[in-house]
Amino acid sequence: MLRILDVVKTWRTRSASIRAVDHVTLELEKPSLFALLGPNGAGKTTLLNIVAGIVPPDQGRVEIMGIDMWREPEKAKRLIGFSPQEGGVFMDLTVWENLMYAATMHRIPSSDARKRAKELIEFLGLEEHVKKLAKKLSGGLRKRLSVAMSLMHDPPILILDEPTTGLDPRARIELVDLLRKLVSRGKLVVMSTHITEDAERSDVVGFMFRGRIVEMGSPDQVKERTFGKVRVIEIEVLEDNAREKLAKVLRDQGRDARIGGTTIELVSSNVREDLDRVLELAERMGVRILETRIREPRLSDVFLKLTGVKLGEEQ
Amino acid sequence: MILRAALYEFRALLRHPDVLFWIIAWPIIWVLITAYVFVPPGGGGFSLDLAIVDTGGSRQFATMLAEIYENLSNASINVEIINASCEYPCKDLAERLVKEKDFEVVIVLPRNADEALIGRSIVDVKIFVKASSSSEAYMYQGTAMQGIGMLIGKFVQRNIASLFKELGYEKAMKVLASISPVKPSIEEIRPSKGWDRASVLGLTVMGSVGYVAILNSMVTGAGIFAYRTQGEVLRRLLSTPLRLRHLLVIDLATNFMIVAMGSAITVAVGIGIGARILFDPVNASHWLAIAVIVVATLVAYCIGLLIALGVKDPRAASGISVMVSLILIFTTGVWWPPKEMLRGFMRTLADWSPLSLAFDIAKQILVWNRSLDVLMPELTRFAITSLIIVAIVVLAYGGGKRLEKVAYRVLS
Numbered sequence: 029m030l031r032i033l034d035v036v037k038t039w040r041t042r043s044a045s046i047r048a049v050d051h052v053t054l055e056l057e058k059p060s061l062f063a064l065l066g067p068n069g070a071g072k073t074t075l076l077n078i079v080a081g082i083v084p085p086d087q088g089r090v091e092i093m094g095i096d097m098w099r100e101p102e103k104a105k106r107l108i109g110f111s112p113q114e115g116g117v118f119m120d121l122t123v124w125e126n127l128m129y130a131a132t133m134h135r136i137p138s139s140d141a142r143k144r145a146k147e148l149i150e151f152l153g154l155e156e157h158v159k160k161l162a163k164k165l166s167g168g169l170r171k172r173l174s175v176a177m178s179l180m181h182d183p184p185i186l187i188l189d190e191p192t193t194g195l196d197p198r199a200r201i202e203l204v205d206l207l208r209k210l211v212s213r214g215k216l217v218v219m220s221t222h223i224t225e226d227a228e229r230s231d232v233v234g235f236m237f238r239g240r241i242v243e244m245g246s247p248d249q250v251k252e253r254t255f256g257k258v259r260v261i262e263i264e265v266l267e268d269n270a271r272e273k274l275a276k277v278l279r280d281q282g283r284d285a286r287i288g289g290t291t292i293e294l295v296s297s298n299v300r301e302d303l304d305r306v307l308e309l310a311e312r313m314g315v316r317i318l319e320t321r322i323r324e325p326r327l328s329d330v331f332l333k334l335t336g337v338k339l340g341e342e343q
Numbered sequence: 344m345i346l347r348a349a350l351y352e353f354r355a356l357l358r359h360p361d362v363l364f365w366i367i368a369w370p371i372i373w374v375l376i377t378a379y380v381f382v383p384p385g386g387g388g389f390s391l392d393l394a395i396v397d398t399g400g401s402r403q404f405a406t407m408l409a410e411i412y413e414n415l416s417n418a419s420i421n422v423e424i425i426n427a428s429c430e431y432p433c434k435d436l437a438e439r440l441v442k443e444k445d446f447e448v449v450i451v452l453p454r455n456a457d458e459a460l461i462g463r464s465i466v467d468v469k470i471f472v473k474a475s476s477s478s479e480a481y482m483y484q485g486t487a488m489q490g491i492g493m494l495i496g497k498f499v500q501r502n503i504a505s506l507f508k509e510l511g512y513e514k515a516m517k518v519l520a521s522i523s524p525v526k527p528s529i530e531e532i533r534p535s536k537g538w539d540r541a542s543v544l545g546l547t548v549m550g551s552v553g554y555v556a557i558l559n560s561m562v563t564g565a566g567i568f569a570y571r572t573q574g575e576v577l578r579r580l581l582s583t584p585l586r587l588r589h590l591l592v593i594d595l596a597t598n599f600m601i602v603a604m605g606s607a608i609t610v611a612v613g614i615g616i617g618a619r620i621l622f623d624p625v626n627a628s629h630w631l632a633i634a635v636i637v638v639a640t641l642v643a644y645c646i647g648l649l650i651a652l653g654v655k656d657p658r659a660a661s662g663i664s665v666m667v668s669l670i671l672i673f674t675t676g677v678w679w680p681p682k683e684m685l686r687g688f689m690r691t692l693a694d695w696s697p698l699s700l701a702f703d704i705a706k707q708i709l710v711w712n713r714s715l716d717v718l719m720p721e722l723t724r725f726a727i728t729s730l731i732i733v734a735i736v737v738l739a740y741g742g743g744k745r746l747e748k749v750a751y752r753v754l755s
Contacts, residue, residue, distance in 0.1 A: 077578070083754070112575035116575045118351070119355075120355035121351060121355050125351060125355075129351045
């Protein structure tokens with residue numbers, strides 16, 4: 029459905045040039061929810077803008093259902109719906125007017141547009157807000173309106189740039205639920221995000237870092253590929269110095285131990301043995317452990333392991 | 344498709360308080376200010392309260408003077424005759440009348456001023472005027488002296504009649520010639536360009552239309568794509584089959600809608616308060632005036648596009664377009680004054696700016712009803728200068744290729 033072949037894009041300013049997308053190649057063949065996961069500045073937005081035909085690549089090709097986006101843009105653009113990070117809605121138009129405007133952009137006849145708008149309003153739960161101006165909507169409702177606008181011409185591929193950013197947890201869950209429903213209706217949904225919880229719910233996740241796709245697969249696949257059959261032991265130590273000391277000793281022993289907040293996260297393939305060792309070590313060092321927890325690795329752990337950079341940190 | 348899209352954008356813009364104020368409300372406010380402050384109904388002038396103090400035996404004199412003041416055409420004067428038994432010139436009373444009773448002028452007549460009416464004596468009249476400022480004092484003094492002058496004229500007329508009776512025509516003429524050897528004769532000729540209230544309002548209304556057309560078009564042209572960056576609408580639009588040139592046409596159509604609406608409202612308000620705007624649907628020259636305004640709107644948009652190409656920051660481009668448009672509107676005769684009143688380089692600019700030429704032509708046709716043959720040199724100059732500007736824009740944008748450059752600049 030979507031092929032990105034060796035795409036390169038460099039942004040040039042007077043003083044510097046930044047390679048935003050660096051030889052990216054990926055192929056998505058069946059309806060699924062694809063999450064492009066990466067920190068701010070990784071090149072996600074630039075890549076999606078190239079895929080959506082907004083910014084031309086310096087090199088490479090984008091094919092939408094076999095049609096080259098930059099050779100036959102009008103044909104290719106009919107097959108995608110794009111929703112930019114800030115929604116791309118006219119703030120001074122109502123929900124209904126925004127949908128009609130989106131229909132106009134795709135030359136949908138008025139009667140068909142009205143029918144389609146009613147369907148989407150119902151599907152996205154916007155019935156009570158039809159006459160409201162977009163600027164009066166909450167962030168979550170505005171994102172839904174944005175998705176609805178992108179679906180007006182019923183494209184097989186939906187591209188969403190950071191759709192969950194700025195939403196509260198409940199609105200985020202609801203939006204991803206909605207995207208999953210679209211997948212079940214046969215759509216390929218491509219979304220960029222820097223929120224791992226949202227990426228966890230995708231079918232395929234691509235890790236983007238410094239313009240490159242550094243890993244790709246289902247969330248379970250990438251975790252297993254990165255860590256094997258492992259767990260993460262979380263060791264909570266309140267005292268800063270003690271936490272630092274304990275983590276350093278563990279690292280000196282060749283262990284994958286990182287600090288996150290008040291917690292040391294230790295990747296372990298033998299939880300019982302490792303936990304005993306840590307408790308013994310802490311007792312010897314006089315470090316007071318408040319609590320220990322055992323969990324599965326998250327995508328954020330994968331990203332950290334792959335790049336050495338924590339998600340959420342600016343690049 | 345383009346018309347429907349433009350209608351939606353037009354609707355969105357109408358919900359924007361900035362657009363409503365600067366393009367609709369402000370020109371109307373200005374027309375109303377002109378109509379009721381600078382050229383108020385009733386032919387202009389001003390109003391003042393005037394007291395005539397009769398200190399005794401001056402009733403006829405005071406009544407005659409009051410009648411003269413009440414009938415002055417250039418001022419609305421409320422006259423009150425006050426009988427007082429003060430000692431001439433009654434300065435204390437005059438001061439009280441000015442300071443406490445708010446009279447602007449107090450004329451004190453001496454006792455038995457009525458005797459002057461039968462030519463028995465010279466009357467010494469004292470005039471007190473309110474003087475909050477020197478210009479105010481000058482204005483009241485002029486009005487007071489105007490009435491006194493007219494009264495003297497009446498006396499002279501009456502006494503000359505008795506002079507001719509007593510001396511005969513020949514001798515009387517000699518006496519008069521020794522007093523006043525010059526007899527000017529004045530005749531009023533109405534100019535083709537009237538400066539009556541209706542015309543002045545008509546010019547202001549056309550100036551307001553010029554303001555709406557130039558400011559909105561230039562800012563829209565300079566901010567091409569930029570205003571769609573709010574909420575990243577531009578990115579969405581660029582992801583649709585719509586091309587940049589379509590966006591340009593939508594932009595221009597929306598601009599024409601805004602200008603047409605702002606102009607129509609301004610003209611309607613202007614006509615409602617007495618402005619002279621002549622429009623006869625069967626008169627071809629009146630339609631030509633409308634066409635000239637439409638072309639001027641396009642030219643202003645083109646100047647905006649040039650600013651957008653030359654200035655990298657969209658916000659700076661918008662600021663510069665406001666500055667350039669206001670300079671062209673206010674200093675080259677688009678709004679006020681007419682270009683005949685301009686001097687120096689401003690007159691030269693007005694003579695060659697297609698925007699000034701356009702609104703000058705529109706004023707001459709729609710306010711002064713001048714014929715096309717008189718305006719032919721200006722029309723030719725307007726057509727040539729407009730073509731030059733449009734051609735420069737087409738060349739600068741490489742037939743549309745540089746639109747992408749501007750759009751990506753806005754996106755980045």
